Amino acid sequence: MATVLITGANRGLGLEFCKQYAEEGWTVLACARQPEQAQALSALAEEYQGITILPLDVADFAQIDALASQLSNSPIDVLLNNAGVYGDSPASRFGHIDYQTWQETLRINTLAPVKMAEAFLSHLQRGQQKRIANVTSLMGSMTDNTSGGSLMYRSSKAGLNAVMKSLSIDLKPQGIGILILHPGWVLTDMGGPHALINPEVSVAGMCKVIAGFTMNQSGSFIKYDGSVMLGESV
Template identity: 50%
Template sequence: MPTILITGSNRGLGLEWCRQYVQAGWRVLATCRFPAEAKALQQLKKENNALTLHRLDVTDHDQIHTLAKELADHPIDLLINNAGVYFEKYVRPDQTTDYGAWAHTFSVNSIGAMRVSRAFLDHLRRSQKRLIVAITSHMGSIAEIENPGSYFYRSSKAALNAAMKGFSLELKPLQIGVLLLHPGWVRTQMGGPDGLLSPQESVENMRNRVDTFTLADSGRFLRYDGHEIPW
């Protein structure tokens, strides 16, 4: 049975990744900061014992490495770095910049994904699929910036893209792949009610990118539908 580890699994896209991979017959290692409050995830766990729920804050170095040790006997075929924050979504660009929130955005969206990926490299190396997916955004594309604002989020995703692109070159000799995926504008708490895609549609499309991935694709920055995004 192949195994997937997903960060930020308590709602939205993370929860949908869990649902779809449980239904596909995978062992799912679902992580979030507050498992006791993740009611939908707990219900999914009751319905399928192939899903296990684990506490993980991607900004907490000790938690990450403790979990890596707890799961030492589990090869991980697919690691989905889904956890993310977008503090500025409803903040006007002319409002006072909260540099503490900006630093925290980097800690979650950029550094957190790298921390988790490095901590679980040995688990990935011992698996069959050997793939790291970073859920990023087209807003991390410098070429696609057309409006002011969202400086925390945009810069954190651009940093994630740069780090993961370089990481893909480091990992290629180990036969471990890295894929950067923009999920589209999705109707989640982060995306809002006007999104063009449901979580189900977004994840189904991203799973197609995962299913067709080869090592030649490592380091690519793709939309959920497979189209390349300029850096």
């Protein structure tokens, strides 16, 4: 039975990933910063026996190491770096930037996925599929940036794209594949009410991309519908 570890599993895309993987019979390791407050995730875990809820704040690297140690005997097929924050706010704009919040945004969106890859590398090596999937954003694209703003979020996702592209090269000799996924503009708390697609469509598409992944795609920036976003990761 295949195993997926999902960060930020308590809402939005993370919650939908848990549901769709559980429906497919996967073992789902669902990580949430405050499991006791994750009511929707708890209800899902009651519905599907394959879901295990684990406490994890990806900003706390000691917690990441502790969880990796706790799961030392668990092979992982797909490590799904989904947890993320937006960071930017109207109050924190150029001229009034909250640099502490920016650092935290970078820590969660850029550094934490790399830390997760480091901590769970041995688990992935013992898995069958050996894939690290990262939920990024088109807002991390320099080519696509025609509106400016969102300095924290844009830079953190551009950084995520860059480091995962490098890891796709560094980890290829070990058979570890890297997926950099654009989920589309999704109706979630972060995406807002004017988004174009719902989480079910986005996640179904990304799961299909992950399932059909081949090593020659490693490091590519791929949209939820399977299209490769050439030139958009730089």
